[in-house]
Amino acid sequence: MTTPSTTPAVRQAAAHLKEKLLRLAAPALGAEPSDIEARNDLFQVRFDPSRKMSFADVCRRIPGDSLSAEGERVPNYEGYRRDQAGCQFAEVEVDAELGIVRVLRVVAVHDAGQIIDPLTARSQVNGGVLMGVGYALFETRRMDPRLGIMVNPTMDDYKLVGPLDVPEIEVRFVEVANGFNNTGVMGFGEPAHVATAAAIGCAVYDAIGVPVRSLPITPDRVLAAMETRA
Amino acid sequence: MNRFEVLTPADLAHAARLLARQGHVALAGGVDVIDLLKLGIIAPATLVNLKNLPELHGIEPGPRGLRLGALTKLHEVAEHPFIREHYTAVSDAAREAATPQIRNLATVGGNLLQRPRCWYFRHPDVNCLKKGGDRCYALTGLNRYHAILGGGPSFIVHPSNLAPALIALGASARIVGPSGERSVELEKFFTLPSVDPKRENDLKPGEVLVEVNLPPPPAGAKSAYLEAREKQSFDWPLVGAAAMVASDGASRTVRDARIVLCAVAPIPWRSPEAEKEIIGHPLDAERARAAGEACVRGAHPLADNAYKIAMTKVLARRTILKAAGIEEA
Numbered sequence: 001m002t003t004p005s006t007t008p009a010v011r012q013a014a015a016h017l018k019e020k021l022l023r024l025a026a027p028a029l030g031a032e033p034s035d036i037e038a039r040n041d042l043f044q045v046r047f048d049p050s051r052k053m054s055f056a057d058v059c060r061r062i063p064g065d066s067l068s069a070e071g072e073r074v075p076n077y078e079g080y081r082r083d084q085a086g087c088q089f090a091e092v093e094v095d096a097e098l099g100i101v102r103v104l105r106v107v108a109v110h111d112a113g114q115i116i117d118p119l120t121a122r123s124q125v126n127g128g129v130l131m132g133v134g135y136a137l138f139e140t141r142r143m144d145p146r147l148g149i150m151v152n153p154t155m156d157d158y159k160l161v162g163p164l165d166v167p168e169i170e171v172r173f174v175e176v177a178n179g180f181n182n183t184g185v186m187g188f189g190e191p192a193h194v195a196t197a198a199a200i201g202c203a204v205y206d207a208i209g210v211p212v213r214s215l216p217i218t219p220d221r222v223l224a225a226m227e228t229r230a
Numbered sequence: 231m232n233r234f235e236v237l238t239p240a241d242l243a244h245a246a247r248l249l250a251r252q253g254h255v256a257l258a259g260g261v262d263v264i265d266l267l268k269l270g271i272i273a274p275a276t277l278v279n280l281k282n283l284p285e286l287h288g289i290e291p292g293p294r295g296l297r298l299g300a301l302t303k304l305h306e307v308a309e310h311p312f313i314r315e316h317y318t319a320v321s322d323a324a325r326e327a328a329t330p331q332i333r334n335l336a337t338v339g340g341n342l343l344q345r346p347r348c349w350y351f352r353h354p355d356v357n358c359l360k361k362g363g364d365r366c367y368a369l370t371g372l373n374r375y376h377a378i379l380g381g382g383p384s385f386i387v388h389p390s391n392l393a394p395a396l397i398a399l400g401a402s403a404r405i406v407g408p409s410g411e412r413s414v415e416l417e418k419f420f421t422l423p424s425v426d427p428k429r430e431n432d433l434k435p436g437e438v439l440v441e442v443n444l445p446p447p448p449a450g451a452k453s454a455y456l457e458a459r460e461k462q463s464f465d466w467p468l469v470g471a472a473a474m475v476a477s478d479g480a481s482r483t484v485r486d487a488r489i490v491l492c493a494v495a496p497i498p499w500r501s502p503e504a505e506k507e508i509i510g511h512p513l514d515a516e517r518a519r520a521a522g523e524a525c526v527r528g529a530h531p532l533a534d535n536a537y538k539i540a541m542t543k544v545l546a547r548r549t550i551l552k553a554a555g556i557e558e559a
Contacts, residue, residue: 097544098458151349162463220537
């Protein structure tokens with residue numbers, strides 16, 4: 001939620017700052033601020049492009065050392081959907097005699113609105129898929145019911161995904177325009193994680209012909225599920 | 231973690247004298263000892279650093295077999311060309327252990343002498359039978375990773391995957407102590423909890439495991455090691471199997487065999503029942519399957535670990551066939 005929480009305020013502050021720059025440029029260009037267009041490095045009068053100033057020249061007119069402006073995140077605009085949409089696919093290989101599942105490939109297709117930084121967005125999906133593989137196959141808190149203690153509280157016993165457990169991950173973004181805030185950015189913290197375990201569970205079902213109804217899908221559960229096959 | 235001092239002995243005899251004292255614990259790669267210190271399961275006053283003792287170093291292949299110094303790193307065992315060729319099960323087992331970082335630190339001696347991974351034993355708040363308490367909590371508690379064979383009164387499994395492979399190839403351990411040295415078959419070095427639930431082997435106070443010796447493999451012998459884990463990276467085996475199969479080339483008749491299982495019992499578990507199924511017979515998938523069945527004939531699963539029986543059958547069969555170079559249909 002960091003990007004959709006912060007970017008609308010940042011964008012509004014930037015718009016306010018731009019207005020201040022236009023007001024500084026207006027007397028020198030002999031025009032109203034609303035008649036000036038700022039594009040790339042140039043401030044230009046809309047109806048007379050010969051009247052223009054560089055960005056650097058406008059900045060020289062800033063009184064003091066700097067110009068500042070504030071912005072805030074206003075309530076979301078009504079009438080737009082605000083939920084992400086996406087789908088994930090998993091390809092697994094099951095050793096049918098040992099019950100061991102390996103995730104070979106995960107394809108993650110997501111509409112998270114406008115992607116501001118493709119590298120970190122992709123990384124968010126990679127991380128979500130990795131944790132999702134652990135959620136599907138390994139991770140669980142094991143409590144001794146009589147002693148009331150967690151018996152696997154260490155990094156050795158609590159099983160997190162390791163390098164050899166990582167599938168090939170393919171990430172696709174479908175950026176559907178969305179006007180519910182001024183940047184069109186949506187929260188994207190959980191979708192890749194939540195969908196992964198479900199996709200892996202369905203892929204295991206497809207592979208062995210019976211569903212495994214509990215996570216994590218450990219070898220003992222796969223073997224037990226396969227014994228129920230007719 | 232408690233305060234402790236580290237002493238580096240001048241020679242092997244000095245090390246043995248130090249280790250005979252109360253509160254002195256040997257330090258090699260440190261992988262398990264440091265974990266046990268941090269968990270508060272041991273609180274030694276002194277760690278005796280063995281790393282400078284020349285007798286504990288080196289891999290020496292020769293006509294009389296192979297000598298592995300106790301300080302040999304698992305990584306070296308995994309990659310050594312002579313071991314890969316003649317003692318394949320041993321290099322395969324070393325390669326399956328832990329992670330590359332740990333294999334670069336962990337030693338053969340430390341691997342054989344490491345304490346069990348049982349989560350009750352390793353829990354700082356649980357005083358179990360192995361730590362001097364009055365019961366094995368695994369018996370009626372959470373026991374998915376515990377013993378199906380040889381258990382009682384403690385139900386740990388021995389964590390070393392190297393030990394079954396070494397035993398399959400007839401290894402012995404040379405041990406030096408305050409009153410001299412002895413050599414013991416590795417198979418007889420490990421002890422069941424029915425003998426003493428507080429230890430897993432026969433190393434006495436003051437004794438140092440100096441080296442492991444492997445005889446030349448029997449004529450026509452090939453070996454293999456396979457294990458099943460939940461995770462493919464950095465996980466302990468649920469079940470492992472080492473097999474040595476010596477057979478006549480054309481007829482495939484097995485003259486000699488050893489099948490040793492990992493992570494199913496409190497000691498590396500040799501299965502003479504399985505060996506009997508294949509020795510004297512031409513080996514095929516059906517024979518290997520019968521050997522797998524024989525491995526678990528005496529198994530007593532606990533509440534959560536019956537799956538290990540199915541796994542053991544499969545891994546024993548696959549490992550025997552892999553050792554013999556037979557592809558399954």
